[in-house]
Amino acid sequence: MEGPAIRKATMSLFSELRRRNVLKAALLYAVSSLLIVWAVDLAVSGGIAPVWANEFVLLLLAIGFPVALIFAWVYEITPQGLKKGVDVDQTQSIVYKTGQKLNAAVAVLAVLGVAALIGERLLPEFEFVLPEPVEEIPLRPVYDSPLGEGVPKEITSYTLSNGLRIIVWPDHDIPNVVMYNFVRAGSRNEYPGITGVSHFFEHMMFNGTSTLEPGEFDRIMEAAGGANNAYTSNDLTVYVNWFPRSALKTILTLEADRLQNLDFDADMIESERSVISSERNTTVDDNAFSRLYEQVRATAFVAHPYQFPIIGWPSDIERWTAADLASHYRTYYAPNNSTMVFSGAVSPEEIFLLAEQYFAPIPRQKPPPELRTVEPEQTGERRITIETDTETPLLHLAFHAGEAGQPETRHMELLLSILVSGDSSRLHRLLVEEEQLALSVGGMQNEGFDPGLVYFYLTLPPGSDIGAVEARVFEELERVAANGVTGKELAKAKNILLADYWRQMETIDGKASALGDYDVFTGSYENLFDAPEQIDAVTREQLKAVAADVFRRNNVTVGTLRAAKADAEEQS
Numbered sequence: 001m002e003g004p005a006i007r008k009a010t011m012s013l014f015s016e017l018r019r020r021n022v023l024k025a026a027l028l029y030a031v032s033s034l035l036i037v038w039a040v041d042l043a044v045s046g047g048i049a050p051v052w053a054n055e056f057v058l059l060l061l062a063i064g065f066p067v068a069l070i071f072a073w074v075y076e077i078t079p080q081g082l083k084k085g086v087d088v089d090q091t092q093s094i095v096y097k098t099g100q101k102l103n104a105a106v107a108v109l110a111v112l113g114v115a116a117l118i119g120e121r122l123l124p125e126f127e128f129v130l131p132e133p134v135e136e137i138p139l140r141p142v143y144d145s146p147l148g149e150g151v152p153k154e155i156t157s158y159t160l161s162n163g164l165r166i167i168v169w170p171d172h173d174i175p176n177v178v179m180y181n182f183v184r185a186g187s188r189n190e191y192p193g194i195t196g197v198s199h200f201f202e203h204m205m206f207n208g209t210s211t212l213e214p215g216e217f218d219r220i221m222e223a224a225g226g227a228n229n230a231y232t233s234n235d236l237t238v239y240v241n242w243f244p245r246s247a248l249k250t251i252l253t254l255e256a257d258r259l260q261n262l263d264f265d266a267d268m269i270e271s272e273r274s275v276i277s278s279e280r281n282t283t284v285d286d287n288a289f290s291r292l293y294e295q296v297r298a299t300a301f302v303a304h305p306y307q308f309p310i311i312g313w314p315s316d317i318e319r320w321t322a323a324d325l326a327s328h329y330r331t332y333y334a335p336n337n338s339t340m341v342f343s344g345a346v347s348p349e350e351i352f353l354l355a356e357q358y359f360a361p362i363p364r365q366k367p368p369p370e371l372r373t374v375e376p377e378q379t380g381e382r383r384i385t386i387e388t389d390t391e392t393p394l395l396h397l398a399f400h401a402g403e404a405g406q407p408e409t410r411h412m413e414l415l416l417s418i419l420v421s422g423d424s425s426r427l428h429r430l431l432v433e434e435e436q437l438a439l440s441v442g443g444m445q446n447e448g449f450d451p452g453l454v455y456f457y458l459t460l461p462p463g464s465d466i467g468a469v470e471a472r473v474f475e476e477l478e479r480v481a482a483n484g485v486t487g488k489e490l491a492k493a494k495n496i497l498l499a500d501y502w503r504q505m506e507t508i509d510g511k512a513s514a515l516g517d518y519d520v521f522t523g524s525y526e527n528l529f530d531a532p533e534q535i536d537a538v539t540r541e542q543l544k545a546v547a548a549d550v551f552r553r554n555n556v557t558v559g560t561l562r563a564a565k566a567d568a569e570e571q572s
Contacts, residue, residue, distance in 0.1 A: 150529045155515070156348035157525070158355070162364040163336025166355050167515055167525055168348040171508050177248060177344035178508045181239040181255065182516045185332035187308045188234050188371060188449065196276070196312015197320055197328050199232040203272050204325070205239065206230075209261040214268060217254055224250045232310050235448045236520065242509065245345040249354070256358040262329060264322050273317060280311050288561055289457070292386055292394050296559035299384045300398045300453060304375040306446075334365030339520055343512040375400070375451065382557040387564040392439075393460040395469055396559040399550045401454045404447035405522035407534075411546040412454055414538055416443050417493040418485050419477075420456065426489075430476060431458070437469045447521065454550055466560050477551040484544035497535050 157167045185198045206228075208214035221228055226243030243251050284290045294309045301307035311317075331337075340359075342351050378400055402408045419426050420443040423433075431438040439459045446452035460469055504510035519525040 150533075151526050152529075154348075155525070156352075158348070158352045160335065160355060160360045162360060162362060163334075164355070164359050164362070165339045165519075166351065167339070167341045167519060168346060168351045169341070169343040169508075169511050169515060170345075170347055171343055171511065172345050174508075175245045175345045176508065177243055177245055177251075177342060177346055178512045179241045179243075179251065179255070180341040180512045180516045182339045182341070182520050183237045183239070183333060184235070184337050184368070184520070185237050185328070186233050186235040187310045188305050189332065189368065190305055190308055190312075193316055194320060194324050194328070195308040195316045196310070197316075197324060198237050198332075199311050200272065200276060200317075200320065200325070201329065201333070202230045202232045202237055203276065204262065204268075205258050207268050207272060208263045208265065209257050210263055211257055211261055212254075214265075217258065220250065220254060221247075226251060233448075234306055234310065234446065234452070238516075240509075248346065252354055252358045256362065259333060259335075259359070260362045262333075264326055264329075266322065269320075269322060269325065273320070276311065277314070277317055280314065280317065284309070284311060288388065288390055288392070288394060291388075292384075292396055292559050292561045293455075293457075295384045295386060296396050296398050296455075296557055297453070299382050299559070300378075300400070300557040301375055304373050304450060305371070306375070306448070306450065306452065330365060331368050334368075335359060335362050336364045337368060339516060341512045341516040341519075343508040343515070371450070378555050378557075380554050384557070384559045386559075386561045388561060390561060390563055391462045393462070393464050393466055393563070394559075394561040395438075395458040395460060395466055395473075397456045397470070397473065398453045398557045398559070399455075399552075399555050400451060401445065401550050403449060403451050405527070407542075408546050408549075409445070409447055410534055411538055411542045412445055412550065414490065414493045414497060414535070415480070415485070415543050415547060416445060416454070417496050418489045418543075419443060419480070421493070421496060424492075426480075427456075427473070427476060431469070431472065435472070436461075437464070437472060449521070466562060470558060474551075474553070477547070481544065481548040481551050484540050484547075487540065490538070490540055490543065494535055494538070498532060501531055501535070 152169070155167065155169045157165065159165050185201070187195065187198060190197060206215075206217050208216070212220075218228070221241070221243065224243060224247035226241060226247055228239070228241045230237065230239045232238075239255075241251050241255065284294060297309070298307045340355075401412055417425070420428065420441055422428070425441075427441045427443075431441055437460070439461055441456070441458045443454070443456045445454050456473065458469065458473070460466065504514055514528050515525045518528040
């Protein structure tokens with residue numbers, strides 16, 4: 001008798017499940033879950049959902065299934081609303097009508113599911129993030145004239161309708177790509193009250209957008225095998241992405257997102273403000289060389305914004321407002337104020353098509369205001385002295401010189417190589433090895449959109465007569481201005497520059513960096529390929545002329561860092 005009783009009870013339970021639409025609710029839940037799982041999988045494969053989303057959604061659906069069944073068993077829909085089934089008068093129950101609605105819902109969802117599956121089979125390459133690129137987009141080269149001799153024919157440039165300039169140099173030796181974004185925004189574009197804001201964006205561009213949480217940019221890039229960096233100069237803020245070719249669309253998605261959706265969260269601004277203040281303390285305030293360098297530049301320039309430190313003045317860092325930042329972002333982070341360079345395992349056609357998808361929707365902005373300030377000609381020697389608790393004196397000499405892209409800039413590059421490049425350079429042999437007046441000597445040239453500085457820096461032994469060392473440096477510079485350099489010195493300097501040039505051309509990073517620098521500062525990347533010939537053509541007379549023009553007493557700013565007077569007297 002037990003068997004018939006069990007069968008009767010089972011049939012009674014099954015009938016009750018059907019009456020209460022529990023079975024239909026289960027079917028509806030199952031069909032809906034399949035569609036949700038399919039949609040999430042599509043989003044993950046398209047790159048708009050994290051890889052863990054599939055497992056997370058499956059877990060939620062699994063937990064929700066028994067909850068849905070219990071809910072359907074316990075509750076019933078009535079004209080008066082949702083009620084417990086035990087409280088409903090069965091003569092007034094509308095479970096039959098509810099069941100018909102559930103049948104219709106299951107049918108509609110089933111049709112949608114079949115259509116989605118068919119669509120997925122017909123479009124196997126479809127990505128949720130973006131539509132497939134069109135077959136062909138007419139290219140609009142920036143330069144109407146043919147490429148010059150010596151310019152690799154595979155290099156191609158293209159300008160989007162919004163003004164974004166793109167240059168591609170394919171190199172398929174390895175399956176990697178490098179992407180540089182040269183944004184024309186640096187300390188040159190600042191004024192008192194907002195100094196350092198360009199450098200601030202070097203940090204902020206990694207700290208979240210309206211679609212990505214802070215730190216998500218780096219996490220996504222690293223998961224794809226990529227890496228990134230950025231730097232700020234007087235003239236530019238440059239962003240660099242290195243990544244495997246397989247991550248190309250992921251990186252373009254990230255870059256396009258931060259170029260138009262940067263988040264100006266108040267807490268994040270304050271956090272980054274604190275980071276930059278600490279950075280300034282470490283790299284400038286507590287660094288003797290940087291302190292002196294900052295003060296020398298501020299003294300050498302009396303009108304031009306090149307006088308401002310790239311990291312900003314402390315009081316400005318403390319007082320930037322969200323409005324200041326938003327204005328700077330809208331003005332300078334515009335496609336028509338940027339140049340992108342790609343090098344590596346890509347083709348120009350591929351990059352240009354993708355650029356139309358990812359970057360063309362970013363709107364062009366009103367061009368940034370032109371800098372009208374011209375630094376007045378210096379007519380007399382300038383000096384700045386820092387007294388501090390140091391045992392190692394420093395001597396810096398800064399001379400006004402030309403802007404990037406001028407022949408004189410190349411001449412000065414060779415002259416600096418002769419004077420301070422390596423242990424065999426003139427000033428090193430004279431001041432460090434022979435006369436032992438200095439512990440080290442170096443130099444650099446600040447090339448930019450406007451005339452910059454040629455800079456010499458020396459570290460001296462404790463207790464040095466700084467004035468005597470300065471006089472000795474000037475004696476040698478004046479000798480070069482009067483007599484020039486030897487043919488042997490010039491040949492050596494040319495060999496060094498040419499070796500550095502070709503070494504840079506060996507890597508995709510070096511290629512992209514050089515292309516961008518030449519295009520931004522000289523007006524055409526083609527000029528990069530004239531460099532070897534230009535270096536080889538420089539004469540001794542040209543070096544003598546540039547030395548005579550630059551190394552003048554009335555054109556110098558002298559900076560010294562020495563022990564405070566009280567300390568100096570104690571030492572004596």
